[in-house]
Amino acid sequence: MRKKIIAANWKMNMTVAETESFLESFRLEIEDVTGVEIVIAPPFTALAKLSELLGGSQKIRLGAQNFYFEKSGAYTGEISATMLRELFVKYVIVGHSERRAIFGETDAIINQKVLAAHASELKPILCVGETLAEREAGKEKQVLETQLRGGLAGVTPGQLLDTVIAYEPVWAIGTGKTATSAQAQDAHAHTRAVIAGLSDQATADKVRIQYGGSVKPANARELLHQPDIDGALVGGASLEARSFAEIIKAGGEE
Numbered sequence: 001m002r003k004k005i006i007a008a009n010w011k012m013n014m015t016v017a018e019t020e021s022f023l024e025s026f027r028l029e030i031e032d033v034t035g036v037e038i039v040i041a042p043p044f045t046a047l048a049k050l051s052e053l054l055g056g057s058q059k060i061r062l063g064a065q066n067f068y069f070e071k072s073g074a075y076t077g078e079i080s081a082t083m084l085r086e087l088f089v090k091y092v093i094v095g096h097s098e099r100r101a102i103f104g105e106t107d108a109i110i111n112q113k114v115l116a117a118h119a120s121e122l123k124p125i126l127c128v129g130e131t132l133a134e135r136e137a138g139k140e141k142q143v144l145e146t147q148l149r150g151g152l153a154g155v156t157p158g159q160l161l162d163t164v165i166a167y168e169p170v171w172a173i174g175t176g177k178t179a180t181s182a183q184a185q186d187a188h189a190h191t192r193a194v195i196a197g198l199s200d201q202a203t204a205d206k207v208r209i210q211y212g213g214s215v216k217p218a219n220a221r222e223l224l225h226q227p228d229i230d231g232a233l234v235g236g237a238s239l240e241a242r243s244f245a246e247i248i249k250a251g252g253e254e
């Protein structure tokens with residue numbers, strides 16, 4: 001049984017003050033929630049404050065949106081795994097489609113980040129997903145396989161168990177268009193089959209695969225109850241405490 005993992009990717013949103021007020025409301029909203037792992041990935045500037053406010057909470061885990069794979073040195077503008085670990089960050093999002101498209105991250109760079117995350121005991125959330133043009137050309141499975149094989153090269157089966165995959169079709173991100181539950185389930189089952197090919201079926205059966213792309217309270221329940229959907233990576237709807245909490249509750253219900 002895979003425990004659901006529902007994560008907020010705040011992207012370039014939320015000041016420190018907004019983070020504090022979010023957390024105050026959010027904690028009340030999720031008081032009764034059990035059985036779901038909750039992650040918040042704020043911008044770097046709010047990580048220290050959120051870390052302090054969470055105080056090592058088991059209920060809400062801290063995530064980062066990115067990092068650089070080198071240990072330290074002359075990398076202006078970058079953040080290392082050690083810096084994240086110092087703040088008790090547990091998860092780090094790697095290879096988000098915005099990082100691929102806007103900042104030029106390749107599968108090779110993403111792979112270095114996945115390996116460096118594991119070397120520092122950070123759990124990577126590896127994002128994969130096809131563009132609209134790739135889906136319309138019927139290439140979505142091929143794209144997923146290339147991104148998974150590239151991103152996960154050299155990752156051991158043991159490390160795979162500490163890796164979360166996020167399937168995020170690019171055409172569904174921030175567009176209000178969600179993959180249908182059948183489209184998402186199909187992509188998730190394919191993702192699991194690729195992971196089984198990279199390791200073995202028993203390992204693949206334990207790896208959690210999140211769906212991301214316009215997840216909202218209204219569509220969360222159906223998505224989160226597909227057999228191979230083990231959570232959500234939520235952008236826009238995670239910026240508001242109540243809507244993020246409603247998505248989490250939808251994942252907890254049977």
Ligand code: 13P
Pocket residue numbers: 009096168172173174175176212213214215233234235236237
């Ligand atoms: P939206 O939920 O805003 O579509 O963003 C999804 C996403 O990119 C999460 O990483």
